[in-house]
Amino acid sequence: YVDEVQVDALGNLIAIKRGGGKKLMLASHMDEIGVMVTHIDENGFLRFHSVGGLSPFSLIGNRCYFANGTVGVFGMEKLDEIKDLSMKKIFIDIGVDSREEALKKVSLGDTAAIKREFNDLGNRLVSKAMDNRVSCAVLIEALKQVQNPVYDIYAVFTTQEEVGLRGARVATFGITPDVGIAIDVTRTGDTPKSATMDVCLGKGPTVKVRDSSVLCTPAVRRHMEQVAKANGIPYQLEVLEAGGTDAGAIQLTKSGIPAGVMSIPCRYVHTASEMVDYRDVEQGVRLIVKLMETDYQG
Incomplete structure (x- = not known):
């Protein structure tokens, strides 16, 4: 499904799929707490x-x-x-x-x-380390499904995200992408007396606006929304008050990289029983595939 696989000095796994002239970096961290x-x-x-x-x-x-x-x-x-x-x-x-x-x-x-073991609850899936194995699965499946990438795709399975976004920083420096998108999980606001947050399970992946590590590049966020709307992919806007993603490292590498984030809504993040909705995962795969196939104009 890819043309080349590399492993860098920090252990990042970089899968390269040739398509067009520009470089699109997609980062899913593979470390866990x-x-x-x-x-x-x-x-x-x-x-x-x-x-x-x-x-x-x-x-x-x-x-x-x-x-x-x-x-x-x-x-x-x-x-x-x-x-x-x-x-x-x-x-x-x-x-x-x-x-x-x-x-x-x-x-x-x-x-x-x-x-802790994995459990299938129907549409809901529960396991430890959904943060961020589910996003690794999304990226792998997108690489399998994409037909006509308009970029050279750099699918990076990063290390050390949970301890400071370290793998993404090194990988981005080596790749110097034209645009970078992190794939991660995000919290929800749909459980009893939860923190106020307009993200729910089952309503699609999210397009992030901000978190503690990044203010997503407005043009990238608009591009992600436009691609979702054009392809009938349900999505939610995400404003995360606490927590960070690899996009924070991507955006601040070298002289700056346009960066965005697609997240899979997840309940009980950083516990032994993290819960996601399979339908959000499927739609997340669709969105990443279409982002691979749609040119970002900036």
Whole structure:
């Protein structure tokens, strides 16, 4: 489905599909939130630092797994008030009784991801790491479906987005695209007493206006809206008050790159059970395909 595949120094996977003269960079980050071991006590319990934005309330009773297969359970110290819960009060139990036993399984600096299975609820899909595996799936499927790309497509599966948009910055510097679009998830405002936000599951992917990392280039946003309307693709406008995307790094690389974002609405972001709507995913694929096939005039 592509003409060339590269891996750069930061581990970004770059799939290139030749089409036209201009360069379109599409970035979906493939890293996920997790934890890193910082201390092992005499009884073999692990202390950790979060990798990416984790809430302590989402961890208790959940499990994590290390690259070598070691599984741990998140436990917490006794608290007088649950409101006092913090990362410093949480430990990981890997089923051993001593530091020596623990060191046979893990080392300081080892990282672990949340362990939770995928569930199909019909139109709704639930899993850990929907942020951002679902967007990686969207980009892969779009590469399969696109017939007549008007650009040289640089599909970049980026690293280290959750810890500072680092992979996207390096990849953009190397590619120097004419336009860049990040594909990610976004929060919703459609659950009981949720934060006020005009994004819902099942109403289509979003075209982002802003988040904490980027004010999307107005011309790119208008282009994305026009392409969606011209092809009958439902979409929502997104104004995200907190959180960032690879577009923030893309836009600020070199002398500046026109940048936009398409997001898949997602409930319970940065927890072990993130939920998306399959119909939004399908329409997201359609929009990315049409963006590949429609020239951006700027």
